[in-house]
Amino acid sequence: MEKSSAAELPAVADTKPSFQVLQQGRQYFWCACGLSRRQPFCDGSHQGTGIEPVMYQAQHEGEEVLFCNCKKTKDGPHCDGAHNAIPGAYQLDDPDSSLNRQIPLRSFNAATSTVALDDGCYVFSTSRAERVQATGMSYCRVISKSQGAIYQSQFHVRAEGPTDFISFGDRHVVLFISAGCGTINIGGEPIKIASDCGVYVRPGEAFQLQPESRLEVFISACPAADEPTFSAEQTSLFDASYPERRVEVDAGKRNEMGSRYFQMLVDKTIGSDVATQFIGHIPESKAAPHRHLYEEALIVLRGEGMMWTQTGRAPVGADDVIFLPAKCTHSLQATSQTGMDVVGVIYPGDNPSINY
Ligand code: FES
Numbered sequence: 001m002e003k004s005s006a007a008e009l010p011a012v013a014d015t016k017p018s019f020q021v022l023q024q025g026r027q028y029f030w031c032a033c034g035l036s037r038r039q040p041f042c043d044g045s046h047q048g049t050g051i052e053p054v055m056y057q058a059q060h061e062g063e064e065v066l067f068c069n070c071k072k073t074k075d076g077p078h079c080d081g082a083h084n085a086i087p088g089a090y091q092l093d094d095p096d097s098s099l100n101r102q103i104p105l106r107s108f109n110a111a112t113s114t115v116a117l118d119d120g121c122y123v124f125s126t127s128r129a130e131r132v133q134a135t136g137m138s139y140c141r142v143i144s145k146s147q148g149a150i151y152q153s154q155f156h157v158r159a160e161g162p163t164d165f166i167s168f169g170d171r172h173v174v175l176f177i178s179a180g181c182g183t184i185n186i187g188g189e190p191i192k193i194a195s196d197c198g199v200y201v202r203p204g205e206a207f208q209l210q211p212e213s214r215l216e217v218f219i220s221a222c223p224a225a226d227e228p229t230f231s232a233e234q235t236s237l238f239d240a241s242y243p244e245r246r247v248e249v250d251a252g253k254r255n256e257m258g259s260r261y262f263q264m265l266v267d268k269t270i271g272s273d274v275a276t277q278f279i280g281h282i283p284e285s286k287a288a289p290h291r292h293l294y295e296e297a298l299i300v301l302r303g304e305g306m307m308w309t310q311t312g313r314a315p316v317g318a319d320d321v322i323f324l325p326a327k328c329t330h331s332l333q334a335t336s337q338t339g340m341d342v343v344g345v346i347y348p349g350d351n352p353s354i355n356y
Pocket of ligand 1: 030031034035036042046051052054
């Protein structure tokens with residue numbers, strides 16, 4: 001590696017973070033200057049630069065971390081996704097490459113309403129799934145522990161009349177309204193809802209959907225819950241210490257990630273400190289294969305595309321949900337000329353731009 005001048009420091013050692021499994025009790029010294037030949041760790045090359053390494057100790061045995069290699073993180077030693085903003089760093093892939101042409105389409109399983117891909121990843125079709133009837137609504141279970149999830153569950157609800165009060169006990173609940181309008185009554189607090197907004201429900205609160213036009217709602221419970229419980233009576237009060245519950249799309253709050261962008265919806269800024277919801281746009285393109293340390297549910301709102309894992313692929317379209325276990329190598333391609341709009345829920349994690 002060539003010596004960088006002081007003005008160029010810290011140097012970019014790599015445009016991807018480094019995945020490490022750590023030992024408890026051991027001290028790790030993360031290279032902050034970018035000059036070490038032993039990335040992501042310090043080898044003493046920082047001497048004379050005025051930059052010091054950052055010491056880190058694992059929180060528990062076997063802790064899995066992504067150490068920043070671009071050295072532009074604001075959360076050192078951890079990656080914060082800053083590498084995606086380096087020109088040319090967000091890599092795309094050619095869907096027609098000889099390697100990709102060998103990856104076959106997987107077939108739809110009507111019994112599970114899914115196309116199964118690698119490592120527990122699947123594409124769920126909400127439009128073809130069998131539904132359970134309940135007061136004012138029907139629903140299907142999209143993601144659950146019995147379908148392979150560890151951290152989160154998700155249900156798709158179609159509501160045409162007032163529902164009972166729906167509860168997921170002590171879970172954090174994150175909703176996305178994909179169609180229709182009406183009101184959500186959270187513990188006696190009425191909140192207007194319409195398509196393309198996110199809603200946050202605190203642990204212990206029950207909520208009722210009151211449609212003015214048919215509501216289509218994706219409901220995530222974190223940690224995972226097997227089934228909702230229903231009650232004709234209001235069973236809880238609104239927790240007024242968390243007053244902000246509805247988050248809307250705002251083009252001024254977009255984060256760029258190469259040619260893609262996303263906006264945070266329900267996240268820790270309004271109290272959801274375990275699950276994070278975002279809305280994103282993917283132009284006609286295919287991301288290079290990558291992984292995340294979090295589990296992800298990706299709802300396709302608009303546009304068509306292809307979900308790729310290492311040995312299989314599946315077409316995706318509006319109202320499909322992609323379930324992605326942690327560390328599953330994958331890439332999502334938008335095939336529509338106008339691209340794809342997606343909503344993601346990640347858990348655990350608060351930053352959808354971290355990938356490796
Ligand atoms: S070599 Fe980079 S901080 Fe020590």
